[in-house]
């Protein structure tokens with residue numbers, strides 16, 4: 001009897017973890033032939049292999065790019081335990097997926113329901129649509145234009161301190177984080193510190209630790225895969241317990257800020273006239289809450305605003321700071337381009353603040369940023385999605401509960417779409433046709449379709465201002481004492497954070 005039970009369990013185990021995923025893989029291989037690459041490994045060997053390769057290649061995507069160059073493919077199918085993971089590299093397929101976003105939920109990389117689940121990145125369907133409509137206005141040109149003086153002010157204040165700091169990336173994160181915070185709360189969040197750190201640094205570190213913990217422990221990785229967001233309550237590790245405490249503290253401080261602003265708005269005598277014109281995200285969200293107060297409690301309303309704030313901080317801080325950091329790295333690698341672009345900045349931006357009329361004239365700088373985004377986009381691959389129902393994408397059948405990864409990265413380095421794709425050549429973006437065989441889904445650094453990046457114009461404005469202000473004041477050089485590595489935390493990024501040195505221009509001339 002016991003033998004039968006053990007045998008039954010063993011066969012069930014083999015079926016779920018080996019036969020089922022392998023059958024799916026072979027079915028796709030038979031259908032797509034050379035266009036489909038498959039790789040079976042019980043514990044998702046791909047992820048660990050890439051992290052190991054990284055030690056030799058110093059670029060987590062190098063192996064993948066080389067493989068694709070040798071033999072392009074449309075799909076790459078792997079697994080983790082029973083779960084199929086399908087990476088889609090063909091624009092014809094991911095175009096359809098991006099349009100039909102209702103079939104997918106984004107996998108919550110930080111595996112938590114308290115910080116971002118109700119924000120714009122992870123919400124779905126009607127909730128997502130309502131939020132997107134509400135926030136879209138805040139990202140329109142006129143609103144962004146009003147924020148330009150603030151973006152200049154924050155950048156200038158911090159850049160003057162750059163040379164004394166060793167951690168350039170952290171300084172850039174302080175700028176981009178401060179810009180999101182000021183866009184959201186105005187000056188009221190100015191002096192908030194958590195664990196003696198500026199609020200944006202404390203939150204960025206917390207989110208990064210929450211994301212990274214799965215790569216540091218296979219126990220946590222497997223637990224999350226099986227239990228989802230309940231994993232942290234099941235025999236939590238010491239690290240998981242500490243993270244929970246940090247979440248509570250962050251939530252407590254931000255809730256205080258939101259509640260104070262709610263009281264201000266509610267007690268304001270000129271409520272409608274003062275706040276309807278407000279440029280702050282918090283006011284728009286609180287006004288919406290007040291309007292729909294009957295449908296949710298105060299704590300629910302405040303919690304949703306809190307999650308929206310963390311979402312925007314998460315989406316807008318690291319990405320933009322890392323893009324700036326990557327640009328600085330390429331300026332250091334290509335001093336001639338650096339000088340050409342500095343000359344453009346100096347001739348166009350004659351005032352201290354760089355406003356939209358001047359920004360429009362920075363053609364070479366825009367081209368340079370495009371080229372950096374082509375080769376080293378922090379959001380190189382989109383957030384992993386989980387298919388919520390079986391559906392068809394052209395001739396490809398995606399089963400419910402498969403993980404889907406939309407991977408536009410490989411198109412950006414393909415000879416089919418770019419001349420000498422591996423060369424860093426910003427001037428290609430100054431030619432009439434920088435992208436060959438373009439169908440508008442080849443080069444999509446901010447994604448495309450209804451769920452593209454809502455903050456893309458804000459990100460580009462920030463990047464141009466930060467880089468221009470740096471170019472005006474500093475010569476950018478490589479730091480020969482460190483080995484640059486292109487790695488993956490939440491986003492694809494250069495490490496360590498001091499790959500670049502800034503030399504004050506006057507001092508160099510002295």
Ligand code: HEM
Nearest residue numbers: 120121315316319320323379382383446447451453455459
């Ligand atoms: C260089 C900087 C940035 C890059 C490369 C970038 C890239 C992206 C990409 C690729 C997506 C799609 C993600 C997916 O579908 O999986 C996205 C979504 C999003 N981004 Fe950005 N982003 C940047 C900056 C910003 C900024 C500054 C903000 C706001 C402050 C922002 C807010 C968002 C939000 C809210 C979404 C979700 C939109 C939705 O689902 O409706 N991003 N971003």
